Amino acid sequence: MIRMVDLKTQYENMKAEIDQAVLEVIASTEYINGSAVKKFQAELEAYQGINHVIPCANGTDALQIAMMALGLQAGDEVIVPAFTYVATAEVIALLGLTPVMVDVDPETFNISVELAEAAITSKTKAIVPVHLFGQSADMEPLLDLAQRHNLYVIEDNAQATGGDYQFSNGTRKKTGSMGHVGCTSFFPSKNLGCYGDGGALTTYDDDLAARLRMVANHGQNKQYHHAIVGVNSRLDSIQAAILSIKLKRLDQYNNARRQAADFYDKAFAGMPQLKTPFRQNNVSHVFHQYTLVLQEGDRDAFRQYLQAKEIPSMIYYPIPLYKQEAFQKFWSGAEMPVTEHLCRSVISLPMHSELDPATLEVIVDGVKSFFQS
Ligand SMILES: *Cc1c(COP(=O)(O)O)cnc(C)c1O
Numbered sequence: 137m138i139r140m141v142d143l144k145t146q147y148e149n150m151k152a153e154i155d156q157a158v159l160e161v162i163a164s165t166e167y168i169n170g171s172a173v174k175k176f177q178a179e180l181e182a183y184q185g186i187n188h189v190i191p192c193a194n195g196t197d198a199l200q201i202a203m204m205a206l207g208l209q210a211g212d213e214v215i216v217p218a219f220t221y222v223a224t225a226e227v228i229a230l231l232g233l234t235p236v237m238v239d240v241d242p243e244t245f246n247i248s249v250e251l252a253e254a255a256i257t258s259k260t261k262a263i264v265p266v267h268l269f270g271q272s273a274d275m276e277p278l279l280d281l282a283q284r285h286n287l288y289v290i291e292d293n294a295q296a297t298g299g300d301y302q303f304s305n306g307t308r309k310k311t312g313s314m315g316h317v318g319c320t321s322f323f324p325s326k327n328l329g330c331y332g333d334g335g336a337l338t339t340y341d342d343d344l345a346a347r348l349r350m351v352a353n354h355g356q357n358k359q360y361h362h363a364i365v366g367v368n369s370r371l372d373s374i375q376a377a378i379l380s381i382k383l384k385r386l387d388q389y390n391n392a393r394r395q396a397a398d399f400y401d402k403a404f405a406g407m408p409q410l411k412t413p414f415r416q417n418n419v420s421h422v423f424h425q426y427t428l429v430l431q432e433g434d435r436d437a438f439r440q441y442l443q444a445k446e447i448p449s450m451i452y453y454p455i456p457l458y459k460q461e462a463f464q465k466f467w468s469g470a471e472m473p474v475t476e477h478l479c480r481s482v483i484s485l486p487m488h489s490e491l492d493p494a495t496l497e498v499i500v501d502g503v504k505s506f507f508q509s
Pocket of ligand 1: 194195196197220221223224266292294295320321322323333334335
């Protein structure tokens with residue numbers, strides 16, 4: 137059976153190690169803030185090449201904690217791409233801030249730097265680039281823009297853990313390590329996923345790290361002393377133990393994803409009906425999704441055709457953020473052409489770290505035969 141994501145095979149390939157680690161946490165009774173959490177935190181700091189990792193309960197919480205710790209206030213505007221998962225804009229609205237949505241680049245699907253600049257007002261306080269589908273947003277011009285306008289940069293790195301970006305001076309940095317704060321998710325299907333919910337924040341800044349920790353821990357600065365109103369957001373020890381095991385394999389997993397993407401790219405090259413993912417040359421894409429743009433033909437018919445061949449596909453994302461009922465009030469009424477086009481024409485194929493050539497062949501043959509029939 138072909139799956140969009142195959143967590144079962146991945147688990148079976150490391151079952152003994154995972155089972156032992158989980159049982160050790162259970163026997164230790166250190167379920168919350170145990171040594172497994174501290175160990176994973178240090179390992180992720182080393183992997184990311186960053187001073188501070190603050191684990192939390194999920195990626196959505198990470199975004200919320202970042203905005204609270206940066207002291208954003210009701211009425212402040214935060215710029216986000218219109219083509220993304222809802223979590224990014226949701227926490228902005230939840231905190232009484234104003235999400236300002238902007239269109240994306242037609243090639244990378246990431247936030248357009250020019251349109252982000254055009255959306256800046258005197259109320260703008262932060263910008264949230266999303267490294268969509270595993271490809272870093274164009275951070276060099278974005279960081280430059282943010283610096284010129286004195287804005288915070290909060291990276292939504294939920295889909296790109298392990299990816300990186302090369303600056304024009306040759307420096308390479310991991311996604312999540314470039315802005316003031318990075319936010320990631322360990323939702324099971326993410327590139328680095330646990331067996332439940334999990335998330336983390338990353339920052340270079342010592343003061344901000346202390347504040348992020350405080351917000352995530354009931355605003356507490358000393359036991360039973362609460363300096364600010366915070367939240368309760370923790371990564372549990374069992375998830376941390378699993379993440380330590382999977383972090384060791386993250387580069388291998390991301391390489392396997394890239395190889396599957398190469399296979400698809402090659403198979404679909406020269407097909408005018410399909411536009412394969414653009415790869416920015418200074419970015420290492422980690423293919424959280426492999427997303428095609430359908431240039432001609434009916435997308436629903438295409439999906440049904442694939443489904444009949446037991447080839448799953450998904451639409452990420454079918455509706456622009458500004459057209460979601462919950463976000464209508466933040467919309468000027470002007471449609472964003474790239475986002476509209478993508479919502480109508482993207483389709484994501486199975487993508488995970490255990491795709492073998494035989495399976496890829498079946499998927500590719502199924503896709504091609506639709507256009508030959
Ligand atoms: C998954 C995801 C999130 C939220 O992560 P959770 O752990 O599910 O809360 C946020 N932003 C993007 C772009 C995501 O893909």
